[in-house]
Amino acid sequence: MSWMDLLRMSSSSLLKRKLRTFLTVLGVIIGTTSIVVMFSLGLGMQRAMYRQIEETGGLNTITVTGREAGERAPASSGGKTGQEQKQVTDQLVTQLAGMGHVQSVQPVYTVSAVLLKGGYEAMVQLTGMTPEGLEGRNIKLAPGGRLPQTGAGKLELVYGNGVLTSFTDSRGGSFYDGSGGQPDIDLARDTLFLVLDESGYSRSREGGMSPAGLPGENGGGEGAQVSVQGSSSGQSGAGADSGGGAGRPVRKYAVQASGVVEGSLEDYGEHFSSVYCDLDTLKQMLKKEFAGRPLPGQPVTKSGKPYREFCYTQALVRVDDIHQADSVAAAIRQMGYNAETNAEFMKSMKSQLAIIQAVLGGIGAVSLLVAAIGIANTMMMSIYERTKEIGVIKVLGCSLKNIRQMFLLEAAFIGLMGGAAGCVLSFAVSAVINALTAAKNVMGADGGISFIPPWLVLAAVGFSMLVGMGAGYAPALRAMKLSPLAAIQNG
Template sequence: MDLLRMSGSNLKRRKLRTFLTVLGVVIGTASIVVMISLGLGMQQSLYKEVEQSGGLTTITVTGKDAGQSMMAYSGQENSDESTQYVTDRTIKQLSELGHVTTAAPVYEMSVIMLKGKYEAYIQLVGMTPEGLKAKNIELGEGSLPKQGGSQLDILYGNTVITNFSERNSQSSYWDTGELPEIDLMKDSVFLILDQDGYFRSQEQSFGNSDSGGNESGGPGESQPSQPVKKHAVTASGIVAGGPDDYNANAYSAFCDLETLKKVLKKDFSGRTVPGQPTTKSGKPYKEFCYTSAQVKVDDIDKVEEVSSIIREMGYNTQTNAEYLDSMKSQFAIVQAVLGGIGAVSLLVAAIGIANTMMMSIYERTKEIGVIKVLGCSLKNIKQMFLLEAAFIGLIGGLVGNILSFIMSGIINFLTGNGSAMGIDGNISYIPWWLVLLSMGFAVFVGVAAGYFPSLRAMRLSPLAAIRSE
């Protein structure tokens, strides 16, 4: 207790010097914590995205191109090596493999949605009920699309509303900052699956208006195209989040796969469905081909084994575990660089602590000599100076962490909780273990910086110290 009291009173003697030294530790600690928190924030976002994509036991299987996917699978670098289409027969084969619990087909296509004066180009994803449940989609309102029936039920991503723009001006949310006057949860929207037909009809309408409505019907003039089928669809639900909140399911619209196949076959009767393969004679392929398949494995240790078997079958595979491992190694490098930048500030603070302690020894030389003569042990003198340095580190670490939480909150606010950076979640994340680790590190730096000054104080000659002025 005497040592603690003496150390505290010695720091109070030179308040301004102590304050400036502590300030250096505050800035150093806050720099390290905030820098590391940026890497941790990106890592948390990655974990959340992987969870929304089915977790670490999910394998994405792709074959020859089918559908109109806007998503690029990282496992498709060698997609030209794939020799098979993903069909119902494929799904059956995958579901019969060992350690596979479910195999669900996925079909993606680009569609057009119309509502009043607005239009939007949306990525429509058809999935089975089992596949949708496996995606762990967090719903803001409503429910997952209904199975069966003749009409499509749509689950909208939370940012789909921002894709709608005015047909005449082409102004959208990203231009004006104002959302279109559409309530996706309540309003019925027209869905067009035949994009090419829609574009032809638009060009023909534009051409007719340019020609002044010539109805002579002479030879060589284009005949009116067949009206494009418009489907009135309603929402089953909306993914959780606002129009600026990014997540793995934010930009897509989901529907029941079997219902989508029925509607496509009816709309394109006698024609090839967009994205579907054709035979050498140009006729539609006999089987419906999917964009990909989502395979769920019962054990994370068996994921690579199952992936190897699927690749031997002639398909490409991509697993969340592989993606996570590659990203974690990148994040480790980012965190090391950011932490190193912050550590420079703490190193400067350590030099400040050492300077403060050395100045304190020079000013208290006589005092040190007196307490030595009075019988104070060398160990106690060393401990007293180390405690002073530890106090500086402790106070600086505590205030530095408080400052880091404030800075982290400001960063998250300015970036819209990560949406401005295109990530799902806060860009800065400070876990409690980082708080405790940074405080311990600040105290350690303080003690290390005060170690050599404390040795100097311990080695001072008592008689020389008493005689000094």
């Protein structure tokens, strides 16, 4: 019996029992849809993770931070306890740049600041980076935007697409709640006022001075001042008292945006609430603002005096080979600094995602198992109904191999039809899921939390066919064992 004959007989048998075939295929459709959608959720999370890593510099980036005196070293460096402070300074940046396999080293300095506009205010983290460092962040700006320029003489800011959600109305205390109301501020065009002395500004608020009433708020020039009461504490940090005597002025600098990160207020990403600026310009303004006082985030000596060298929050080390990232990070740890690689983060996240995908895939596999039982039941019923037909085929000389192939083909047809239809339905379900989660942009997955690649479709259809053939194998063996004469008599 040729393959064409087997195909014709298998398809005609399924068409004769349309309702039973439809119900069996429906079970496969539901099972395939379940397993594909479950896997697509895991793949969507994985894709979001890869996008986040790319936005932080890629897999060949190492984040280096300082270590306080007495802080326990990681196990990879021998578990020793440091006896001195290790700070990220220009000297360290130069030292790291000279290490093998290091392509570039970019310092990063983060400080708390306040943005003001009319009656609105926002507490933000201002991040200063070099032009090369900002380019390495892979920041996608809205049309017309550019990265801040160094040596411009004024501070230019790049606002995250979600910075507006950080603003509050000091007159009513309202926050952005996602219901449509938002501050009447155009970050790309409006001139805002920046307060670098966040501690001094907080003291001015506690003293009852409204931000709307600060001098220069409505048209004042750069460097407008307001006197505040405070006492020196000799401490440093974004939230600590920056020192200074009574009546020390808090400066407000007029700033404009050089660009805004592309995206809406619901498009959560790595740069959502970030504010970036040029590092050298920021350092100059801070030294002017905090003359004679410790700069925010800078370490101080036991006597409360700032260090001679400027200390950065962290340094981003880019290596020339992803496979050398771990060895370079280990060498940096041996020097007494903390070092974290994006590759290590990805390994940790991939292991967690593998568990999530296994759980989600297992849930979908249960539905497909139920469908396999339905296929086995359908094929077994088909044998009972076609006992006489099987006996006649055997008497006419059809081999046992052909009989087995005929029933396996029927089961494969059911798996093929159910798998193909299930994949089509999976795309529809995936589109609905992405549409429902688009407003909240779950996990920053702007491409959708559900992602179905082409290989998943092919794998799902192939797996459905294998499940169908597996479920039809036992009925096929039973058909082979039927006695021809008994089958004709009892058919």
